[in-house]
Amino acid sequence: MKYALLLTALIFTFNIHAHESDLSSAPNYLNKIDRRLKPDSIEITNSRGSDSQITAVILKNNIREDVLNFKYTVPSKEECLSQSKNLVKIDLDLDKFKIVGDWNREYELEFEADCSKDYKLIFNYDSPAGEYFKIRNIAYKISKNLKDIKRDEFLTSKIKIKFPSGGDYYNGTVNVTKGYQWDVVGHEIGHAIYSHARIGRSAGGSHRIDECYSKELALSEGWASFFSAWVSVDLNDPMAKFEYMVPRRAPLEIEHVPGDVCTGPTNEWRVYSFLWDLIDLNNDNENVEISFKDLWDLSFRKYFPSITEFKDEVLKEGFDPVLINIVWDQNIEGR
Numbered sequence: 001m002k003y004a005l006l007l008t009a010l011i012f013t014f015n016i017h018a019h020e021s022d023l024s025s026a027p028n029y030l031n032k033i034d035r036r037l038k039p040d041s042i043e044i045t046n047s048r049g050s051d052s053q054i055t056a057v058i059l060k061n062n063i064r065e066d067v068l069n070f071k072y073t074v075p076s077k078e079e080c081l082s083q084s085k086n087l088v089k090i091d092l093d094l095d096k097f098k099i100v101g102d103w104n105r106e107y108e109l110e111f112e113a114d115c116s117k118d119y120k121l122i123f124n125y126d127s128p129a130g131e132y133f134k135i136r137n138i139a140y141k142i143s144k145n146l147k148d149i150k151r152d153e154f155l156t157s158k159i160k161i162k163f164p165s166g167g168d169y170y171n172g173t174v175n176v177t178k179g180y181q182w183d184v185v186g187h188e189i190g191h192a193i194y195s196h197a198r199i200g201r202s203a204g205g206s207h208r209i210d211e212c213y214s215k216e217l218a219l220s221e222g223w224a225s226f227f228s229a230w231v232s233v234d235l236n237d238p239m240a241k242f243e244y245m246v247p248r249r250a251p252l253e254i255e256h257v258p259g260d261v262c263t264g265p266t267n268e269w270r271v272y273s274f275l276w277d278l279i280d281l282n283n284d285n286e287n288v289e290i291s292f293k294d295l296w297d298l299s300f301r302k303y304f305p306s307i308t309e310f311k312d313e314v315l316k317e318g319f320d321p322v323l324i325n326i327v328w329d330q331n332i333e334g335r
Helices: 002-014 077-082 128-148 182-197 215-232 268-279 292-299 307-316 321-331
Strands: 041-047 054-060 063-067 071-073 086-091 097-100 108-113 117-124 159-162
Touching: 054 128, 063 128, 097 128, 108 117, 117 128, 128 182, 128 215, 159 182, 182 215, 215 268, 215 307, 268 292, 268 307, 268 321, 292 307, 307 321
Parallel strands: 054 117, 097 159
Antiparallel strands: 041 117, 054 063, 071 086, 086 108
């Protein structure tokens, strides 16, 4: 009996945030990425008389999609004088996150360079290295955004992100299949933030984004998507959408919930749209102005059982009940 209970617990932990039929498939290079990453191409941008300057970008369809933020160490002048090519090491360490591959090993990036030249490192968005850096950029931005509003101290240890994994889910570790799926990556990291900040109760079970299920699961899934939007979507965008999340319905709207989606507080799509309308700057019949920081402060360590109690807390804080109820009716009730 003891072993049966243990097996049940392990299965529940693994599936705690799985999307089941809403998931995309795992990449065909699963567990085959060399932890020593290499750029897909390198351009020499300038010749200099001193230390190299290095920039790095991610390209999608030959258009710049992201600029990378990292520190690097160039060889000493003595080393540069003694050799025409020297190893440049890139520091990939993050304050609040750790991205690991096989055997829980962190990734490395280094390349040979001439100390007298400037370099641009180019990564394709869907190459293994490019996908790693897409994940790293999102993790970096989350750290920066939380630090900017002075709300990052609750993370006392690094959140581990496993890439590539066999599924997109959170079970104490953020698991990611495809790094370029920025909205899915933000969603799964959102589950980790939700858990560490104790915003609401976590719940497992089957769920499809357009159906209704438990109120706890709807809040957990909806808040994670809301967090992903806060990280990566323009608050002014009147047509805000997720690009990759739930392939059968992508692109998923954020600003508006389609009429065929189950109504009420037990649907995650309606939950994240309600939360988004509280903070977004595109006022469509609601004119509510609450900052993410305000929502964070009223929800931190509250263990909400559902979005209903979350809304009640917003009203308790003194925000206009007429406007809050307009947003509620528009998004949760579909009126």
